Amino acid sequence: MTNSATLPQPAPFGRRLKRFMADRPIIPLIILLVILVMILQILRPGIVNERWIANTAKFAIPLAILAGCQTMTMLTGGIDLSVGTVATMSAFIMATQIVNQDPAVACVLAMLPALLIGLVNGIGVGVFRVHPLIMTLGTSLIGTGFLQVYQRTVIASGARIPDFLNWLGTGLTYGFPNALFLFVPVAVLIVFTLNRTGFGRLLYAVGDNEHAARLSGVRYWQVVTALYVISSLLAGITGLLYIGLIKAPSLSLAEPLVLPSVAAAVIGGTSIFGGRGGYMGTIIGALILTVLTTLLTILHMPEGGRRILFGFIVLFVTAAYLRIIEDR
Amino acid sequence: MRRASVTYCCIKTGHTTRDPNALTSNPLLDATGVAKNYGAVAALRNASLSVLPGEVHALMGANGAGKSTLVKILTGAIRADAGRILIRGEVSDVRSPAAARRAGLLPVYQEPALIPDLNVLSNLRLTGTPVEPFRAWVRELGIPNLDIRETARDIPLAVLRVLDLARALAVEPDVLLLDEMTAALPANLAEKVLEVVRRQGDSGRSVIFISHRFVEISALCDRATVLRDGATVGVVDIEPGIEEKIVEMMLGARIEKTSVAAARMANETPAAKDSHPRLSVRNLQLGTKLHDVSFDLANGEVAGVVALEGQGQDELFAALAGSIRPAGGTIAVDGAPVKFSHPSDAIRAGIAYVPGDRTEALAMQRSVRENIALPFSAAPRKWGPIKARRERMVVSSAIGRLQIDTRAQGEVQRLSGGNQQKVTIARWIAADARTILCFDPTRGIDVGTKQEIYKLLRELAGLGKSVLFYTSELEEVQRVCDRVIVIFGGRVVDTFPVELADEPALMRAAYGLPRGAREDVGILADVRPASDTEAAP
Numbered sequence: 001m002t003n004s005a006t007l008p009q010p011a012p013f014g015r016r017l018k019r020f021m022a023d024r025p026i027i028p029l030i031i032l033l034v035i036l037v038m039i040l041q042i043l044r045p046g047i048v049n050e051r052w053i054a055n056t057a058k059f060a061i062p063l064a065i066l067a068g069c070q071t072m073t074m075l076t077g078g079i080d081l082s083v084g085t086v087a088t089m090s091a092f093i094m095a096t097q098i099v100n101q102d103p104a105v106a107c108v109l110a111m112l113p114a115l116l117i118g119l120v121n122g123i124g125v126g127v128f129r130v131h132p133l134i135m136t137l138g139t140s141l142i143g144t145g146f147l148q149v150y151q152r153t154v155i156a157s158g159a160r161i162p163d164f165l166n167w168l169g170t171g172l173t174y175g176f177p178n179a180l181f182l183f184v185p186v187a188v189l190i191v192f193t194l195n196r197t198g199f200g201r202l203l204y205a206v207g208d209n210e211h212a213a214r215l216s217g218v219r220y221w222q223v224v225t226a227l228y229v230i231s232s233l234l235a236g237i238t239g240l241l242y243i244g245l246i247k248a249p250s251l252s253l254a255e256p257l258v259l260p261s262v263a264a265a266v267i268g269g270t271s272i273f274g275g276r277g278g279y280m281g282t283i284i285g286a287l288i289l290t291v292l293t294t295l296l297t298i299l300h301m302p303e304g305g306r307r308i309l310f311g312f313i314v315l316f317v318t319a320a321y322l323r324i325i326e327d328r
Numbered sequence: 329m330r331r332a333s334v335t336y337c338c339i340k341t342g343h344t345t346r347d348p349n350a351l352t353s354n355p356l357l358d359a360t361g362v363a364k365n366y367g368a369v370a371a372l373r374n375a376s377l378s379v380l381p382g383e384v385h386a387l388m389g390a391n392g393a394g395k396s397t398l399v400k401i402l403t404g405a406i407r408a409d410a411g412r413i414l415i416r417g418e419v420s421d422v423r424s425p426a427a428a429r430r431a432g433l434l435p436v437y438q439e440p441a442l443i444p445d446l447n448v449l450s451n452l453r454l455t456g457t458p459v460e461p462f463r464a465w466v467r468e469l470g471i472p473n474l475d476i477r478e479t480a481r482d483i484p485l486a487v488l489r490v491l492d493l494a495r496a497l498a499v500e501p502d503v504l505l506l507d508e509m510t511a512a513l514p515a516n517l518a519e520k521v522l523e524v525v526r527r528q529g530d531s532g533r534s535v536i537f538i539s540h541r542f543v544e545i546s547a548l549c550d551r552a553t554v555l556r557d558g559a560t561v562g563v564v565d566i567e568p569g570i571e572e573k574i575v576e577m578m579l580g581a582r583i584e585k586t587s588v589a590a591a592r593m594a595n596e597t598p599a600a601k602d603s604h605p606r607l608s609v610r611n612l613q614l615g616t617k618l619h620d621v622s623f624d625l626a627n628g629e630v631a632g633v634v635a636l637e638g639q640g641q642d643e644l645f646a647a648l649a650g651s652i653r654p655a656g657g658t659i660a661v662d663g664a665p666v667k668f669s670h671p672s673d674a675i676r677a678g679i680a681y682v683p684g685d686r687t688e689a690l691a692m693q694r695s696v697r698e699n700i701a702l703p704f705s706a707a708p709r710k711w712g713p714i715k716a717r718r719e720r721m722v723v724s725s726a727i728g729r730l731q732i733d734t735r736a737q738g739e740v741q742r743l744s745g746g747n748q749q750k751v752t753i754a755r756w757i758a759a760d761a762r763t764i765l766c767f768d769p770t771r772g773i774d775v776g777t778k779q780e781i782y783k784l785l786r787e788l789a790g791l792g793k794s795v796l797f798y799t800s801e802l803e804e805v806q807r808v809c810d811r812v813i814v815i816f817g818g819r820v821v822d823t824f825p826v827e828l829a830d831e832p833a834l835m836r837a838a839y840g841l842p843r844g845a846r847e848d849v850g851i852l853a854d855v856r857p858a859s860d861t862e863a864a865p
Contacts, residue, residue, distance in 0.1 A: 197713050198705025205702055208691035215649070215681060215689055216755070217672035217706035226708075275693045 077274030118232025169244020207274025
């Protein structure tokens with residue numbers, strides 16, 4: 001991981017460096033990640049080993065997938081705050097239904113609310129033009145409410161984590177976390193969709209200039225509905241993965257991941273105003289946040305101080321990063 | 329102090345008595361040598377305007393002549409680079425709208441100026457307008473039962489404009505400045521407004537009246553100041569037959585150029601016309617903007633649309649492009665009636681729209697290639713993987729066709745204005761649209777690119793495609809069009825074959841004047857008829 005070796009060396013170094021980073025916004029992110037890992041290693045020599053890397057990856061993956069939802073919605077100028085609730089719902093339903101149901105049926109039942117919420121989000125944003133922030137916040141609250149009602153009905157049956165989710169969530173194969181079997185295809189699919197498909201192109205176009213997209217014959221509601229359904233389904237899948245990792249179903253299981261997922265996308269260089277960004281940056285963003293969390297944990301700070309520091313670092317990193325890549 | 333007198337500058341029908349004191353005294357407002365530059369562009373070079381007490385003074389000029397810049401300077405919205413403004417003989421620099429107001433100069437702009445979320449009364453308080461006189465004026469202007477507690481947002485546009493006027497009248501300004509005051513008004517309200525304006529002049533106050541309607545100007549105004557290319561080219565008394573002279577002044581030396589262009593263009597790339605119309609529009613209606621528009625557009629034809637600003641051309645293009653739904657009338661494509669509810673319907677019918685404002689049509693942060701290829705992925709069945717090789721081929725052939733300078737790789741926002749405009753057109757060349765609606769495509773781009781766009785439009789016509797081409801620069805008509813449709817007040821008022829569409833003829837038609845006798849003389853008629861408005865069309 002010696003990325004600094006690829007940097008250009010000649011005379012007007014500062015400007016060349018800046019131009020280089022502006023053209024490859026992922027480079028400064030990777031550098032930042034390496035620096036954080038190095039700090040960690042200095043503070044606690046020997047902590048960075050194979051097991052630590054696998055562990056970090058395991059916790060970064062659910063965050064990275066949810067941040068993928070944010071990346072895609074943010075490209076159109078939207079946001080999806082319902083991912084936390086959707087992930088929690090799919091996890092909770094899975095854990096409770098698996099008790100009496102066939103795994104396949106349980107899976108379908110678990111993904112049903114995801115599909116539904118995605119559809120409602122998409123129609124609300126695309127057809128009725130509700131602001132995505134409000135729309136997804138609203139469906140998120142409604143979903144949480146339904147989940148509480150649902151919990152009462154299954155309180156007697158108990159919950160269990162199916163083996164294949166255990167395997168996926170925490171298992172290792174040759175030292176690699178099994179979650180990668182899910183994450184790698186998902187990441188490849190997202191990157192491919194954004195860069196090489198008509199749909200991905202429309203996400204950028206709609207976020208950049210909705211009116212221009214309309215004049216080119218793009219129907220906004222179609223794009224947005226498909227987008228929020230995809231986002232919700234990804235969140236549902238994340239929920240299944242996450243329950244295999246955490247192993248304790250609760251009503252607020254994935255809720256703490258929502259705002260970090262937005263932060264990961266923003267740190268990764270996706271503009272919250274739409275039209276600019278990509279998934280590779282987001283993945284690094286999710287890794288940075290995960291490493292940062294570890295770093296703050298080993299500092300033996302009280303929880304309050306840790307959060308304050310976390311907030312400041314996120315703000316600082318985002319501001320600095322935007323300055324680097326947008327100065328052209 | 330009332331005494332009958334006849335003065336040389338206002339022999340008018342309709343005016344009976346006026347304050348004689350007014351007409352012999354010094355100008356109320358006197359601006360001379362006003363200049364204003366925006367960067368390298370001179371919006372005003374040497375404008376002057378002198379308004380006598382008690383006169384209704386028309387301010388005239390073609391699109392881009394500098395009317396609105398002059399108005400903004402007079403009302404303190406922007407500051408002049410040079411020039412002197414005297415109000416009642418005293419040097420004044422109207423530093424802000426408030427200062428202009430204190431000096432007795434009050435504008436009523438085209439856009440309603442009431443704050444939408446406040447009620448009428450609160451709006452009055454905001455500007456310190458006395459309520460009772462306001463109410464009196466509102467009644468006077470033909471709205472007997474206004475509820476001043478109504479929120480401005482809920483009041484129809486036409487009424488809002490009248491309220492704006494009443495609000496201005498209520499503070500009794502010395503000089504009232506009206507910008508296209510009657511534009512959005514129904515006939516009965518417009519009548520009342522004109523009546524009040526006329527009385528305003530009779531009572532010794534002055535009005536600066538900006539309008540595209542000669543009918544109103546000749547019924548109302550005493551004198552007119554004509555601007556051309558940022559300078560005042562003349563001040564004339566309004567009398568019967570003066571329209572011709574004003575049109576001539578607005579056009580200036582440009583008349584000579586066009587006949588040459590006409591002779592040249594007529595021989596280039598003859599259009600491959602056939603008899604079936606590609607697009608036929610019948611009795612199109614839309615709100616207060618389009619009343620009755622009918623025309624045909626043939627295959628292989630470039631039809632020009634000429635209109636003054638705000639005569640309904642924007643709405644016409646939007647309706648044809650599927651952006652807004654017309655209230656009445658029919659549109660037929662290749663003989664089959666169509667109803668567009670979204671631009672994608674129009675695109676499917678082969679009709680593409682190139683808006684005048686590039687920023688409306690381009691995703692500025694995306695690449696040239698993505699922008700050109702955007703229509704390809706619009707339909708859900710095209711959302712899958714992009715066929716990169718085919719796309720690159722189509723796009724690069726369109727780029728080559730328009731000679732877009734893509735040295736600035738990457739984002740469209742790094743291209744020059746002319747190249748950006750080319751991208752908006754290239755998109756539809758790549759998509760092989762059969763009909764292209766070009767709305768003022770050459771606005772604000774360099775001469776070289778303009779020439780290329782003219783050439784391209786002719787080539788398209790030569791390939792059997794049809795183009796509807798709105799332009800605000802009349803000389804372009806001769807270079808590009810086969811036929812010209814003139815729209816005025818939401819109606820097609822005239823249609824010219826290109827041979828007859830010289831600038832004076834177009835300008836007259838655009839102002840709603842009947843066709844003069846000169847068409848009999850033919851295309852190279854460079855005679856200046858003294859006054860032939862009475863001649864039968």
